[in-house]
Amino acid sequence: MQIKHAEFVMSNSKVAHCPKDRLPEYAFIGRSNVGKSSLINMLTERKNLAKTSSTPGKTQLINHFLINKNWYLVDLPGYGYARVSKKAKKEFQKFITDYFEKREQLVSAFVLIDCRHDPQPIDLEFMEYLGESQIPFSIIFTKADKLKPQALARNIEDYKAKLLEGAWMEVPNYFISSSSHGDGRDDILNYIGDINKQIAAD
């Protein structure tokens, strides 16, 4: 898929205020600093479409970007920022579950995982939540350029093994990306493009 058009539409703190048209949407989510903004800018080939985070955890908003005037890329807030209170964590959880449970036009989520790190409980639990809620998702392993190919392959294999040890009977669909090098861009966009074609044909 070529990105011919990408525009910021709105930021919301409530699902009820999100765009009312029924265009298919794809939500990007992950821990703060995972590289979500960089990935969105890389995918859309726009330098500053998503704001790279200088203050992680501060902006708890749902951001809608209209792509090619026929689908939404949704930037959800980063989770797992350590320096927030329990109350704030609870509110955040509610905010996120509200989005996933109410947003009917959500087609699929992308859960971003930093390829350098060992599997983190917060990510594993979040993917389990998506699975239990029957929300389709793919994993995107980010920052692939930060590892040598062998180390990258080993980390991905370890991650897959951890998923299979846990709640998963099979490994969820996944992509490997580098925002610095553009890796994964075509695969992710073609994946979205193919689903959009299917939806339009139905």
Ligand code: GDP
């Ligand atoms: P966000 O908090 O998830 O939106 O993360 P950002 O996109 O702001 O990225 C966090 C940090 O990781 C920034 O310093 C980015 O420059 C860096 N970063 C993000 N993606 C990549 C990548 O693919 N490769 C490298 N080398 N650095 C990255």
